Amino acid sequence: MAIGYLNGKIINSDDPVLPIDERGHQFGDGVYEYIRVYGGRPFMMKEHLDRFFKSAEAIKLNLDHSREDIEEITADLIKRSGLSDCDIYMQATRGIAPRNHLFPNVPASISMTVKPFRAMDETLRENGASIKLLPDERWQNCWIKTLNLLPNLLAKQEAFEAGAFEAVLVRDGVVTEGSSSNLFLVKEGELITPPATKHILHGITRMAVIDIAAELGIPVKEETFAPEAVLKADEVFLTSTGIEIVPVTTADDQKIGSGKPGDITKKIYEAFMKRV
Numbered sequence: 001m002a003i004g005y006l007n008g009k010i011i012n013s014d015d016p017v018l019p020i021d022e023r024g025h026q027f028g029d030g031v032y033e034y035i036r037v038y039g040g041r042p043f044m045m046k047e048h049l050d051r052f053f054k055s056a057e058a059i060k061l062n063l064d065h066s067r068e069d070i071e072e073i074t075a076d077l078i079k080r081s082g083l084s085d086c087d088i089y090m091q092a093t094r095g096i097a098p099r100n101h102l103f104p105n106v107p108a109s110i111s112m113t114v115k116p117f118r119a120m121d122e123t124l125r126e127n128g129a130s131i132k133l134l135p136d137e138r139w140q141n142c143w144i145k146t147l148n149l150l151p152n153l154l155a156k157q158e159a160f161e162a163g164a165f166e167a168v169l170v171r172d173g174v175v176t177e178g179s180s181s182n183l184f185l186v187k188e189g190e191l192i193t194p195p196a197t198k199h200i201l202h203g204i205t206r207m208a209v210i211d212i213a214a215e216l217g218i219p220v221k222e223e224t225f226a227p228e229a230v231l232k233a234d235e236v237f238l239t240s241t242g243i244e245i246v247p248v249t250t251a252d253d254q255k256i257g258s259g260k261p262g263d264i265t266k267k268i269y270e271a272f273m274k275r276v
């Protein structure tokens with residue numbers, strides 16, 4: 001049984017538990033978090049919960065659950081699952097009510113699942129991944145982790161169909177982020193990543209990498225850059241909870257740097273793995 005939680009109950013998440021009139025799937029009217037559990041412990045849980053509550057507040061969603069409630073439920077789910085290396089997905093929506101664009105006067109819904117970690121193809125980490133630069137067609141508030149991921153999905157699928165691992169998005173001439181990751185460049189020994197404006201998700205892995213760089217004495221610039229800077233970088237890498245740190249060696253079919261994963265990327269990845 002796949003273990004989950006829905007509004008106060010432990011559930012089998014394979015069961016059809018959601019009514020049709022649930023605003024998450026009718027409107028994408030909700031927010032979510034995706035957290036990795038290493039050795040039975042959720043990584044950077046505090047930061048994920050900070051973001052979860054900020055996202056909820058940003059869409060005017062009042063959660064009945066406190067941080068402590070969520071921490072307790074996730075710990076219980078992990079224990080029940082018997083898994084030590086797994087993923088937590090949590091989602092809060094504006095609840096269950098007949099379809100109407102106006103906010104209903106019903107309690108928010110909250111659901112969580114714990115699943116075995118879906119490992120990425122590790123050859124990507126060894127050989128480097130490819131990216132495709134595509135227009136960022138999302139709304140203005142990409143810092144809110146909402147369920148509305150259609151532009152992200154379309155970009156990811158387009159990149160995949162072109163043989164690339166990730167779509168890297170460009171808005172008004174500057175690179176923002178990947179369809180489900182943040183992006184870093186290495187240039188002359190420094191890290192460069194787009195600033196945490198409202199046009200990117202303020203990634204937790206991004207935050208960890210900035211902290212690790214400080215620890216390793218690698219300077220970090222949070223600056224905007226044009227797509228050409230990606231092609232001219234010495235090294236490029238992507239970060240997210242699911243993929244951790246993945247070197248990028250090709251962008252739009254052009255080789256980046258030596259065409260192999262770079263030393264600074266490897267150093268940061270090693271330091272990251274020590275943390276988790």
Ligand code: PDD
Binds near residue numbers: 177179180203205
């Ligand atoms: N996505 N940018 C976007 C648009 C993302 O969707 C994600 C993560 C990130 C990286 O954030 P973090 O380091 O906090 O995981 C950046 C998750 C993994 C998802 O949608 O499943």
